[in-house]
Each structure stands twice: as C-alpha cells, then as structure tokens.
Amino acid sequence: MKLSAKRIATLAILLACALIIFIIESLLPPLLPVAPYVKIGLANSVVLFVIAVFGARDGFIFVLAKNLLGALFGSWFAFAFNIAGGISSYIVMMLLYKFVFPKVSLIAISVAGAVISNISRTVVAVLLMQANALLVQLPVVCAFSIAAGVFIGILSVLLIKYLPERLTNQE
C-alpha cells in the first residue's frame, strides 16, 4: 500500500466530510432522552467507507484523527465517549470486513459496530459518573443501535456505490 499524494488528499477530503457530519449531528438534541450520550453516529458511515476502500491502517488513523479534530470543535467531555465508541466500533468493523466480509453484509457489519460503539459509550458513562445503575439502560441502547446501524450501513453502501470510481479504486 503506497501512501501516494492522491491517497492522502482523498482521505483528507473524506475526513472533512466526516467532521462536518459529526458536528452537525452533535448539534441535534439526543435522540434517546434517557441516555444522552448515545447517538446514531452518522459519521460512522464515512469511517466504514474508509475501512472498506482504504484498508485497516488508514481506517485507524482516520478514526483517531476524526475524534481528535472533533474534540477541538466539540467538548473534551464528549471526547471520552467518542474515542471509546470510535475505537471499539472500528476494531469490530475492521475485523468483520477483513476476515468475514463476503459472508456478512456491510449492513450487519455496521449494526455490530453501532451496537459495540454505544455499549462502550454507556460503559464510559458508568465509569465517569460512578453510576452502575446506568447499565439498566443497555437493552434500550442496543435496540436503538440496531436501527442506527442499519441506517448507517445503507448510507455506506450508497457511498461506495455512488461516489466516483476514482475515489473508490485506490489499488
């Protein structure tokens, strides 16, 4: 995998897109009022796109950069949630895509990523607030994540399908 100028430029544009989506989403009120730290993670569709098209290594740098830059625009309080959710969902999605992919669809990969991401967000909330009682919300959080995951999965498929070939063909 050569780190060509074209590759870096494309990744930078995608990072900018992901950040814009991330910031717009952080302006919306929480969808689950009982668990304000849980979110759809619309920017995850771009992360999944990067994992699929650019591979595991670039995906990891992308997730790190997205969360660090996102923290500059958002709050450092949210950073703890974002980095935990981002890294854990990256690991799950990357492993599934790399080793199991044609046997599982991109939608299922995205669902797994969303569920893991929101579970780790809840765990971070439990650790930060020292409130084990928040674990009671996990069933609701998981059910919500399935819906979010399906939505993000469809978005990623559409991204891969309709973004121009010169973006998706990086071999």
Place this chain on the structure above:
Amino acid sequence: MNNYEKISRIRKNHFFAIGDIIVYVLVVVLIGVFTLFAFLQNEKEGTRFELIYQKKVVFTATLEQDAYFVFYIQNGQGKVKEGNDTSGLKDFNLIQVKDKKVSVILSDCPDKVCYTGSVCLPHEFSIKVYYDGLESDI
C-alpha cells in the same frame, strides 16, 4: 477475494448475506442478557439508603419504613426534607420509600434517567442502597 472484488460486490447492493443471521442473533442474545441483568438488578432490596450529592453523602435513612423525601438543591447545597411537598422548589427529586425499595418518582430534571436508574446527572445526585453491610446500586 481481494479488496477490489469486495467493493464490486458492495456495488451490487447485497443488503443481506447468510452470515448476517449470526450477527443479528448475537445482538439479540446480548439484548436478552442485558435485559435479564437489568431485571435482576432492579429486584434488589436493602435495609438502608444514602443520598449522594456531588459525591458526598447528604442524607441517610432506613428502608424499613415507607416514607417520602424531597431532595433539592439550594444555593449549590444539596438539602433533604421529609414529606412529598415539592411546591416552590427548583432542582428537586421526590424520593419514595415503599416495600423496602427506594425510587425517584418525580423530578424537574430535563432527562428522566432517575426514574429508572436512581441517578440524576443534571443534579449530580444518586441513591445508594445498603444491604447487610454490602453495597449495591439499585
């Protein structure tokens, strides 16, 4: 299958593959386990509870007797009074002790986490239940 073939495959709009069933079943099992866990956690009874505000214990009472308490914040101080009269108070949680269980039944906080979780994030307030010297959250 190399990455180019994988991407061509995604382009063909495959929204379902046989392995998806395993992923979905795993997620549903996970939800089941969490539901069971939450259910068991809610069943716990205690003998004594503490009200905690900003990580400090502000009030403690027995669970043997049914009662109402109002926790409220006044000038940045967490205060507790008996009874269920919340009129004129701001930033309050009404706490009910019934059948050796304690729960929040009314609050003016924006999220309503405290009704299920006994933790109120905006008020930095939580309830801890003690049973036979063992500590547990409800």
